[in-house]
Amino acid sequence: MPRSPRTGARADLAGATTGSIPAYQRTLAHLTVRARLLTAVVVLSALTVLGAGGTAFALQSGQTDERIDNSLSRAVAALRTVQAGKDPATDRPFEDVNSVLFQGVRNRVPGENEGVVALLDGRATWSPAVETRAVRLEDDPELIALLAEVPADAPAVARTVTTSTTQYRLIAVPVQVSGDLRTGMFVVAFDRAAEMSSLRSTYYTYSAVGLGALAGIAIVAWFVVGRLLRPVRLLRDTTRRITESDLSERITVTGKDDLSNLARTVNAMLDRLERAFGSQRELLDDVGHELRTPLTIVRGHLELVDADDPDDVRATQALALDELDRMQRLVDDLMTLATAERPDFVRSAPTDVGRLTDDVHEKARGLGDRHWVVAARADVTVQLDAQRITQAWLQLLANACRYSAPRSTVRLGSEVSGDRLLLWVRDEGPGVPAEEAERIFERFHRGRADRVPHGAGLGLPIVAAIAHAHRGRVFVEHPPANVGPGVVFVLDLPAVDLMDGEPRPVTELVEYL
Known part of the structure; x- marks a missing residue:
């Protein structure tokens, strides 16, 4: 034995009208794929930058307000401490509102963008020294007028107040002392607009950097998308060059995407x-x-x-x-x-090769007066089209019968070698001339035509087509001279989904196998 060598669907657009399509879709429809992808990349990048910046700005703004509110809460606590303590001038509890306000303002050293003012009966009375304060609240008459309207029993909570001068984040603490009918108001305020301006300045810089990044992304994306779409352009150019008479054009492919x-x-x-x-x-x-x-x-x-x-x-x-x-x-x-090139030419199914061998042997008996012998049988199951393989195998047997003498021996067998399934036929005829070993599988080539007056020369090409459809091949080998005359035709097929068992020889196993 020689060694193992859909259906398409057409969209009906009759009912569609241009007016029913949104304008942006009509615009996109006129853009190239490259421009669409670039637009999508830039828009998504811009949304990402905008979302990240907006989220960060909101978080930073919240942290700024939280820091201001904490400072205001400490100012209230400090005032309560002063109010509960003693007047340094008399070393006795405070007896009037004005003293409490004076001491509260004196103890409060304003920070950056912070101001302190004390109101007595709605008029600004005390404020820090000019050289120590950052914000002069008493110079904003709108703010003083608003503070004067705060009720004496109003809760001391942080609030945001906007005037024509700026926006404040402040807390106004009513101050009263038993025995003093006057009403005081201790106010600590931060210029929130100034506090936020530095934050805005940072995000203006972020916006400029983001715009530069978007420009860089657009440039890089333009070249990257162009490179990615190169196979599509090659596909377009190739299909343009294809004609009904020339289908040899192919697309040059180098990537793996x-x-x-x-x-x-x-x-x-x-x-x-x-x-x-x-x-x-x-x-x-x-x-x-x-x-x-x-x-x-x-x-x-x-x-x-x-x-x-x-x-x-x-x-x-x-x-x-x-x-x-x-x-x-x-x-x-x-x-x-x-039909050999059609995808449904071969319909593979699990096939018992041993039974297939016996069935082909039984059918071969009617081909002629020969001694038909099964020399090897592979008791395995593989995926193949049993009808097509039977057709090819019987064609090889008919060929062997045609070119061999009556009562001579024709052997057939099946076996597995590695991952290949070998189905073969050996006759005792004169063999195939070396110069015809390849040509006999060509259409309408008639080997030894002097011995076969009829036949179109299509039998062996059909065998080759069936083998090729199974991703296999058919070839010819001659046994060694000491074995005797004849020729061996081999169907070499992949043993797909090999299951169960090993090949075993039966009856007359030829020596050269």
Whole structure:
């Protein structure tokens, strides 16, 4: 034994009108894919930068307000401490509101963007020394007027007040002392607009950097998207160059991304189309070439038949029927070859190779007076099309019968070698000349035509087509000279989904195997 070597759906747009499509969709429809992708990248990047900046600004603003409120709360606590203590001037509890306000303002040293003022009966009375304060609240008459309207029993809570001068975050604490009918108001305020201005300045810088980053992203994305879409441009250019008579153009593919895989898929589709068109052309050429001869023969005999001679009529009838039978076989073979490239030509299913071997052996008995021997049987199960393989195997057996002497031995066998399934036939005929070993699988090549007056030369090409459809091959080998005459035809197929068992020899295993 030689070694192992969909359907498409058409969108009905009849009911669609231009007016029903949003303007932005109509605009996008006129943009190239590159421009659409670039627009999407820039818009998403801008939304990301804007969202991140806005979120950070909101968080920083909240932290600024929280810091201000904490400082205001400490100011209130300090005033309560002063109010509960003693007047330093008398070393006795405070007896009037004015003293409490004075001491509260004196103890409070304003920070940056902070101001302190004390109101007595609605008039600004005390404020820190000019050289120590950052914000002069008493210079904002709008603010003083608003503070004067605060009720004496109002809760001391932080609030935001906006005047024509600025925006304040402040707390106003009513101050009263038993025995003093006057009402005081201790106010600590931060210039919130000034506090936020530095934060805004930071985010103005962030915005400028973000715009620069977006410009850089747009430039880089333009080149990157162009490179990614290069297979699409090549696909477009290639399809433009493809014509009905020339399907040889292919897309040059170098990458391994999805678009490169798309280009490879299109190349594979073009390969299939080229083979399909080539098969159609070959079919037309073959039909025209092979059917012309029997038609000419039948026409010639019908023109020359003697209608008055019964023997001549019968002979012409027999000849015409024989030629028509040959034409029928030729058409069947051509149809088989024409459909060999279709994806449904082979319908694989789990197949018991041992049983298949026995079935083919049983069918071969009717091919002729030969000694048919199963020399090896692979008791395994693999994925293959049992009908097509039977057709190919019987064709090899018929070929062996045609080129061997009556009562000679024709051996067949099946076995597994590694990941290959080998189905073979050996006869004891004269063999195949070396110069014809490859050509015998070509269409309409007739080997040893002097011994076979009939036959279109399509049997072995059909075998080759069936093997190729199984992702395999068929080849010829000659046994060693010491084994005897003959030739071995081998179907070399992939052992797909190999299951159960090993090949085992039976009956007469040929020595050279």
